[in-house]
Amino acid sequence: xxxxxxxxxxxxxxxxxxxxxxxxxxxxxxxxxxxxxxxxxxxxxxxxxxxxxxxxxxxxxxxxxxxxxxxxxxxxxxxxxxxxxxxxxxxxxxxxxxxxxxxxxxxxxxxxxxxxxxxxxxxxxxxxxxxxxxxxxxxxxxxxxxxxxxxxxxxxxxxxxxxxxxxxxxxxxxxxxxxxxxxxxxxxxxxxxxxxxxxxxxxxxxxxxxxxxxxxxxxxxxxxxxxxxxxxxxxxxxxxxxxxxxxxxxxxxxxxxxxxxxxxxxxxxxxxxxxxxxxxxxxxxxxxxxxxxxxxxxx
Ligand SMILES: C[S@@+](CC[C@H](N)C(=O)[O-])C[C@H]1O[C@@H](n2cnc3c(N)ncnc32)[C@H](O)[C@@H]1O
Numbered sequence: 001x002x003x004x005x006x007x008x009x010x011x012x013x014x015x016x017x018x019x020x021x022x023x024x025x026x027x028x029x030x031x032x033x034x035x036x037x038x039x040x041x042x043x044x045x046x047x048x049x050x051x052x053x054x055x056x057x058x059x060x061x062x063x064x065x066x067x068x069x070x071x072x073x074x075x076x077x078x079x080x081x082x083x084x085x086x087x088x089x090x091x092x093x094x095x096x097x098x099x100x101x102x103x104x105x106x107x108x109x110x111x112x113x114x115x116x117x118x119x120x121x122x123x124x125x126x127x128x129x130x131x132x133x134x135x136x137x138x139x140x141x142x143x144x145x146x147x148x149x150x151x152x153x154x155x156x157x158x159x160x161x162x163x164x165x166x167x168x169x170x171x172x173x174x175x176x177x178x179x180x181x182x183x184x185x186x187x188x189x190x191x192x193x194x195x196x197x198x199x200x201x202x203x204x205x206x207x208x209x210x211x212x213x214x215x216x217x218x219x220x221x222x223x224x225x226x227x228x229x230x231x232x233x234x235x236x237x238x239x240x241x242x243x244x245x246x247x248x249x250x251x252x253x254x255x256x257x258x259x260x261x262x263x264x265x266x267x268x269x270x271x272x273x274x275x276x277x278x279x280x281x282x283x284x285x286x287x288x289x290x291x292x293x294x295x296x297x298x299x
Contacts, residue, residue, distance in 0.1 A: 006061075008020050008022045008059065009062040010035065010060075013056055024037050025038070035049060065080050068111055072105065077106075078107050078108045078244075080111075081223045082194060089190065093115065094119055097116070097164045099159060100124045101155040103124040103132060103150065105134055113147040122148045123148075125151045126152060127153060132152045159181075163184075164184055164189060165189055166189055167184060169193050170194045172200070175208075178208065190250055194244045214249065222241075
């Protein structure tokens with residue numbers, strides 16, 4: 001049995017996909033005929049049901065990827081390829097509190113809400129009322145509105161929430177928001193940004209250089225799909241060549257003014273604290289410690 005209000009994906013014989021919040025008393029009207037949801041409930045996930053015209057429909061449990069693709073969009077939404085990487089990179093997991101702006105159509109918001117789970121929360125900011133409303137509707141369509149708090153506000157004026165574990169900005173000028181981030185997140189929190197052009201990435205990097213940000217990464221993710229035909233396996237003719245650049249940086253605690261003054265003034269330490277740092281040239285290229293493998297021949 002499929003529980004009421006869970007999400008269901010129905011796929012037609014020609015591959016048309018219908019994403020619905022499940023109501024066992026409902027009906028789905030398609031070009032292939034009528035499908036009774038009572039029949040779908042009885043069949044369950046992974047089975048096939050037939051319309052009154054005898055056409056077979058697959059009954060599937062949607063993945064987060066399906067939920068994102070099902071978002072009704074009036075803005076560009078983030079692609080799953082970028083969302084997948086940012087979820088790992090930013091450590092989004094059950095119980096996380098995440099701040100995000102702008103909500104847009106709510107594509108990323110849906111994914112974040114899935115991953116923070118029942119015990120986490122997504123705080124999403126949007127400055128335009130029409131997109132604020134649209135994102136709310138898209139969240140309600142998939143039953144995730146309870147995990148999200150929406151705020152209608154321009155984030156260049158700052159955030160009203162504090163103590164977030166992670167913060168992501170999909171806005172045109174994120175460098176105008178950086179000054180407000182330390183007050184919104186816990187020290188060391190991961191922050192992320194999506195930008196469509198390299199000029200914007202440069203502007204953001206200049207902003208991040210002002211601190212208190214570190215551990216900066218700029219990445220572009222390309223996905224090349226193949227036609228899944230065993231005897232003629234080859235890439236699809238067209239690919240989405242460009243969506244955007246992802247930038248990540250950790251946000252450290254902002255330097256306290258009293259300590260900053262001390263460092264310049266008469267209370268500044270005269271002795272170096274601890275061992276001098278290793279020269280950057282000695283560090284491995286990827287920033288990680290080299291694995292502790294013995295030199296070859298000694299294993
Ligand atoms: C490309 S859309 C975001 C799409 C969203 N990430 C998704 O996956 O559906 C950018 C949104 O940011 C909003 N926005 C731009 N600047 C903003 C700001 N300073 N404060 C709040 N929202 C902003 C825009 O109104 C727009 O709705």
